[in-house]
Amino acid sequence: MKIVIPGGSGQVGTQLARAFHHDGHTVVVLSRYPQPRPWTVVLWDGATLQNWAHEIDGCDAVINLAGRSVNCRYNGANRRAILDSRVESTSVVGQAIAQASCPPRVWLQASTATIYSHCYDCANDETTGVIGGQEPNAPATWRFSIDVARAWERAFAEARTKGTRKVTLRSAMTMGPDAGGVFDTLVGLVRRGLGGRAGDGRQFVSWIHYEDFIRVVRWLMIHEEVAGAVNVAAPHPVPNAEFMRALREAAGAAVGLPASRWMLEIGAVFMRTETELVLKSRRVVPGRLLESGFSFAFPQWQDAARDLVRRWRQALAA
Secondary structure, three states: OEEEEEOOOOHHHHHHHHHHHHOOOEEEEEEOOOOOOOOEEEEOOOOOOOOOHHHHOOOOEEEEOOOOOOOOOOOHHHHHHHHHHHHHHHHHHHHHHHHOOOOOOEEEEEEEHHHEOOOOOOOEOOOOOOEOOOOOOOOHHHHHHHHHHHHHHHHHHHOOOOOOEEEEEEEOEEEOOOOOOHHHHHHHHHHOOOOOOEOOOOOEEOEEEHHHHHHHHHHHHHOOOOOEEEEEOOOOOEEHHHHHHHHHHHHOOOOOOOEOHHHHHHHHHHHOOOOHHHHOOOOEOOHHHHHOOOOOOOOOHHHHHHHHHHHHHHHHHO
């Protein structure tokens, strides 16, 4: 197959490209900053139709991951970049598919599990899950993230792509051993003795092992009966305190100092990020994947954490 991955130069995109390239598929990554890779990388700006659109004509699948990182302070400029990079790239990919003489069979479009409400008591699946934004006393930054997710999915829904199946990937945090990712950051905190609970530790963490993420994408590409929103998350989200305790045990760390909410707010300023990434409770479950027969290799965080720490150490030693 020929697989085109707009915005595929980040960590998750690189993991997908590496896996598909290893499988023997033709992989084309569309990137604003092309770097040499074993697969083809083509320049695009994520906003306008240019020569890159020819790569989509005749391909088998498009997996659009484009969007500015949310790991930043939500000032005015960053908010515009976060929103525009998602909406514009989704719209222009839709235009490329619409004008293709031989459009792809499937378009998998990145979204986020953050679209669901901040909650502790009930799990959000695709059928009964509550879209967020109306939670009492929710910070403005949390409402901004919901607004972005809604606009992102709206741009996808509005794309007119006759003959192309469309799947929205409402993804939880993808945990992989590569440097610079969220798991690498968490292990770094644990190794420095800072891997305790965040805030009161009650907020749920939704996550997925990177190998399961790749397997989900493969599954969705071939299961033509699945369309619409799909939660891409392991079936067992856990409270932050339990999540960090399992990670400390996997990493062999005896102590993990907790961080109160005010400490996290101060730290977020210095790290140029937002506390929403650790304080919002994301209790998301993959209802449609489980109903369709998908089987997770790493359904439990304890097992995933042990495997990821092992792979992380191997990568560090290489």
